[in-house]
Amino acid sequence: MSPDSEIIRLQGISKSFGPIHANRHIDLRIHAGRIKAILGENGAGKSTLMAILSGLLQPDRGRIYVAGRPVRFSSTRQALNMGVGMVYQHFKLVDAMSVAENLFLSARQGVWLSPGKMVAATHRLAARYKLEVDPTARVADLSMGERQRIEILKLLKLQSRVLIFDEPTAVLTPLESQQLFKALKEMRRQGKAIVFISHKLDEVMEIADEIAILRRGRIVGRLDAAAVASKAELARLMVGREILLNVEKTPCESKQIVLKVERLSGGGLGDVSLQIRQGEILALVGVAGNGQKVLAETLCGLRPPAAGHVRILGASWKRFYANPASSDTLSYIPEDRQRLATCLGLNMVDNFLLTTRLRFCRGIWLKREQAQTSTRHLVKTFGIQPDNIALPVVQLSGGNLQKLVLAREFYRRPRLIIAEQPTQGLDISATEEIWDLLLKARERAGILLITSDLGEALSLADHLAVMFSGRIVGAFAADDAQNIASIGALMAGIQPAAGENSVRRES
Amino acid sequence: MGMRFKISRRQNPRRLHSGLVLLAAVGLSLVICALLLEQQGKPSLRGLMLLFQGAFGSGWALQDSLIKAVPIFLCSLGVAIAFRLQIWNIGAEGQYALGALGASWVALHFPDLPWFVLQPAMLVAATVCGGLWGLLPAVLKLRMRANEIIITLMLNYIAIFLLDYLVYGPWKDPSSFGFPMTRMFSQNAVVAKIGAGDLHWGILLCLVIGMLVWIFLGFTRLGYEIRACGENVQAARYARMPYAALVLLVMAASGALAGWAGFLEASASLNRLEPSIMAGYGYTAIVVAWLARLNPLFIGLAAFLLAGLRVGVEQLQLELQIPASFGQIMEGLILMTVLGGSFFVTYQIRLLKKE
Numbered sequence A: 001m002s003p004d005s006e007i008i009r010l011q012g013i014s015k016s017f018g019p020i021h022a023n024r025h026i027d028l029r030i031h032a033g034r035i036k037a038i039l040g041e042n043g044a045g046k047s048t049l050m051a052i053l054s055g056l057l058q059p060d061r062g063r064i065y066v067a068g069r070p071v072r073f074s075s076t077r078q079a080l081n082m083g084v085g086m087v088y089q090h091f092k093l094v095d096a097m098s099v100a101e102n103l104f105l106s107a108r109q110g111v112w113l114s115p116g117k118m119v120a121a122t123h124r125l126a127a128r129y130k131l132e133v134d135p136t137a138r139v140a141d142l143s144m145g146e147r148q149r150i151e152i153l154k155l156l157k158l159q160s161r162v163l164i165f166d167e168p169t170a171v172l173t174p175l176e177s178q179q180l181f182k183a184l185k186e187m188r189r190q191g192k193a194i195v196f197i198s199h200k201l202d203e204v205m206e207i208a209d210e211i212a213i214l215r216r217g218r219i220v221g222r223l224d225a226a227a228v229a230s231k232a233e234l235a236r237l238m239v240g241r242e243i244l245l246n247v248e249k250t251p252c253e254s255k256q257i258v259l260k261v262e263r264l265s266g267g268g269l270g271d272v273s274l275q276i277r278q279g280e281i282l283a284l285v286g287v288a289g290n291g292q293k294v295l296a297e298t299l300c301g302l303r304p305p306a307a308g309h310v311r312i313l314g315a316s317w318k319r320f321y322a323n324p325a326s327s328d329t330l331s332y333i334p335e336d337r338q339r340l341a342t343c344l345g346l347n348m349v350d351n352f353l354l355t356t357r358l359r360f361c362r363g364i365w366l367k368r369e370q371a372q373t374s375t376r377h378l379v380k381t382f383g384i385q386p387d388n389i390a391l392p393v394v395q396l397s398g399g400n401l402q403k404l405v406l407a408r409e410f411y412r413r414p415r416l417i418i419a420e421q422p423t424q425g426l427d428i429s430a431t432e433e434i435w436d437l438l439l440k441a442r443e444r445a446g447i448l449l450i451t452s453d454l455g456e457a458l459s460l461a462d463h464l465a466v467m468f469s470g471r472i473v474g475a476f477a478a479d480d481a482q483n484i485a486s487i488g489a490l491m492a493g494i495q496p497a498a499g500e501n502s503v504r505r506e507s
Numbered sequence B: 001m002g003m004r005f006k007i008s009r010r011q012n013p014r015r016l017h018s019g020l021v022l023l024a025a026v027g028l029s030l031v032i033c034a035l036l037l038e039q040q041g042k043p044s045l046r047g048l049m050l051l052f053q054g055a056f057g058s059g060w061a062l063q064d065s066l067i068k069a070v071p072i073f074l075c076s077l078g079v080a081i082a083f084r085l086q087i088w089n090i091g092a093e094g095q096y097a098l099g100a101l102g103a104s105w106v107a108l109h110f111p112d113l114p115w116f117v118l119q120p121a122m123l124v125a126a127t128v129c130g131g132l133w134g135l136l137p138a139v140l141k142l143r144m145r146a147n148e149i150i151i152t153l154m155l156n157y158i159a160i161f162l163l164d165y166l167v168y169g170p171w172k173d174p175s176s177f178g179f180p181m182t183r184m185f186s187q188n189a190v191v192a193k194i195g196a197g198d199l200h201w202g203i204l205l206c207l208v209i210g211m212l213v214w215i216f217l218g219f220t221r222l223g224y225e226i227r228a229c230g231e232n233v234q235a236a237r238y239a240r241m242p243y244a245a246l247v248l249l250v251m252a253a254s255g256a257l258a259g260w261a262g263f264l265e266a267s268a269s270l271n272r273l274e275p276s277i278m279a280g281y282g283y284t285a286i287v288v289a290w291l292a293r294l295n296p297l298f299i300g301l302a303a304f305l306l307a308g309l310r311v312g313v314e315q316l317q318l319e320l321q322i323p324a325s326f327g328q329i330m331e332g333l334i335l336m337t338v339l340g341g342s343f344f345v346t347y348q349i350r351l352l353k354k355e
Helices: A048-054 A078-083 A097-109 A115-126 A146-159 A174-189 A201-207 A233-237 A294-301 A317-322 A348-359 A368-381 A399-410 A426-440 A454-461 A484-491 B015-039 B044-056 B061-083 B092-109 B113-142 B148-168 B201-220 B223-230 B233-238 B243-270 B281-290 B297-319 B325-346
Strands: A005-019 A020-031 A035-040 A062-067 A069-071 A084-087 A162-166 A195-199 A210-215 A218-224 A257-266 A269-277 A283-285 A307-312 A330-333 A418-421 A446-451 A465-466 A473-479 B003-009 B347-353
Touching: A005 A048, A020 A048, A020 A218, A035 A048, A035 A174, A035 A201, A035 A233, A035 A294, A048 A162, A048 A195, A078 A084, A078 A454, A084 A146, A097 A115, A097 A146, A097 B233, A115 A146, A146 A162, A146 A174, A174 A195, A174 A201, A195 A201, A195 B201, A201 A233, A210 A233, A210 B297, A218 A233, A233 A317, A233 A330, A233 A484, A233 B297, A257 A294, A269 A283, A269 A294, A269 A446, A269 A473, A294 A307, A294 A330, A294 A418, A294 A446, A307 A317, A330 A399, A348 A368, A348 A399, A348 B223, A348 B233, A368 A399, A368 B113, A399 A426, A426 A446, A426 A454, A426 B243, A446 A454, A454 B325, A465 A484, A473 A484, B015 B044, B015 B325, B061 B201, B061 B281, B061 B297, B092 B113, B092 B148, B092 B243, B092 B281, B113 B148, B113 B243, B201 B223, B201 B243, B201 B297, B223 B233, B223 B243, B233 B243, B243 B281, B281 B297, B281 B325, B297 B325, B325 B347
Parallel strands: A035 A195, A035 A210, A084 A162, A162 A195, A283 A446, A283 A465, A330 A418, A418 A446
Antiparallel strands: A005 A020, A005 A062, A062 A069, A210 A218, A257 A269, A257 A307, A465 A473, B003 B347
């Protein structure tokens, strides 16, 4: 490999969204024939960085050099023309068309297209990079792995020299992942530069030549993959020895059991058991995509449990959700606050009413005046800005939107709260406020805190459980002197050494 | 040359602003109409004057426009309820036909019932027939994920053919000299006129139901749920709103209201059932609903204006020998410019100087 195989150099890239610094002074070099992994937690700034690299976003500061010359990508089309393309997590294909047609859709060659030539060209390209796929098949009939191959072929068709993969295995089966890795290696052999974004340590160790670790918008480590001693080391770098933010946690007396899950299985879950008492926060930590979503949706009544038992406030799942009055005592604070928890086009009052409407009903009538008064009151006590309740909530910042959701859910005085990544994407001050709110809410409720932020879990929780590939692989009390590296390793799917029980109770 | 545009979403769309855009859009459509008139060698200014006079220029004209506004208003009100839930009911035309069929069946079979029994029975029959015709696509949508746009549109043709079959066949008046029409309804089946004029009591029905729908959408829990579901189905599911029930409800209500329009048109305007009852009100209703931004009060206004357009075009036809389809062209132009104008309400365009 020649030393000047560098294709792209990023220098001092910074990007902020309002008060949030998504990327700070990032330097990165991308070489032909190398696979570079960008490792980081959710919200670490990976996606922003890749959006900048692929022309979707423009940096506030810093420069991009292609082959040593400074460039500005003002669109993805421009980046593509320079040979930089991205395989997105959500594929951008036309389902009703064939593979070959999709391929030529982006190529935009001439006016006339001969179906035979399209198919032949697709065949040739696919064979060259070992990305087998039937050119005549309709995209709608294909598996996720096959669709991803089309996305890759699309970039190769445009002669991209740098291919960026955003969490490419998130939608793949293990076998498909292995096939993808084979194709990646083949592309590397043929001199392509690969950028591989992931938070899965296994994959990164398996495929990468070099690793850059991103945390809170900065690159905090650059490693040669060959020199990485263990996954645990990577985990520690990724999660970091966070200085715990200053959280005042008054001890809370544990009382009645509000949630008991026994051997819940199905939908990717395997034998999940846990319990929460009133006054407790149980943090379920784990890398996103390890079954937390299914668990949350089951507990919140959006999908029935396939096997196993769920008892909420002493009632079986079925009975709990059959009765609107009982299910009103559970609050769900979903990760996707923009699409699930709110109607962005409606104003604050209407969004407040979303889950509280049954309390503002008299017969068929909705007591809107009272709802307005309550909303105004909540906006004041929670310090939501701007404080105009008639504004559509699309105009609120992420932190204020989340405060509105919490204000609404706490207004219902729930007995059980399922909070999913409640501070994701929020800045430090909003994070602290949300943490305070959760700690206060636990006085009358049990809280299941689903998070991939270990710092958050350690700051708030009374108990921790680690989830990996649908199973609880470890459980700790918060004052248990377990070190962070051990949880990090569990999050990455590394079982503790033999003889060590995954569930520890000694202190 | 060195100019570039930047299009961005407006932070605070203002009401006054959107009103001005609306006026400008209507103005633009009138200008295009004038150009079309000129292109046909007709005096454009006089044409527009005639149009206005024919629609709103005299007591008779106003009355005519009001009467024509009744079916458009009812159909549009129904369509708007469905649109609020983002259920695209294009089938007001067919639901209107079914309503007319139901009411006519009652009128033809029980002509001697007293009016205060017969007319409510006709109204109920129209409600049931129109409502069921609306429920059918809703059930298909929920059960088989069938696209309601296609289904409601197709059901229109079925409804119209059914109506044609009946008036050409079993229901044909034996003494009609072969014309496709039913017997005249008995006097008891005809909705009475208000005082000496041509206006019938159906107008009052419109006012009442318009107010009720406005109250329903704005002040009841179901009305709120319809709006929230229409805004974001996922959030509605999160908040445990009964989406399927709401779909059934809005489609039944939508169909029933269109059915009422069919009842009033058959009873008060034609006094019988005949193919000319299908005057495209169900499609105009969609235009009206959009112009009025799905607000029941504005629907009243927009229905009156578009009804006026239909009446005015008749005048134009008489005086200037303009084809009747000119009215449809104008309707389409107004919809196009207003929908196009809504872009300027949500977005702003700024000119940038190149660095």
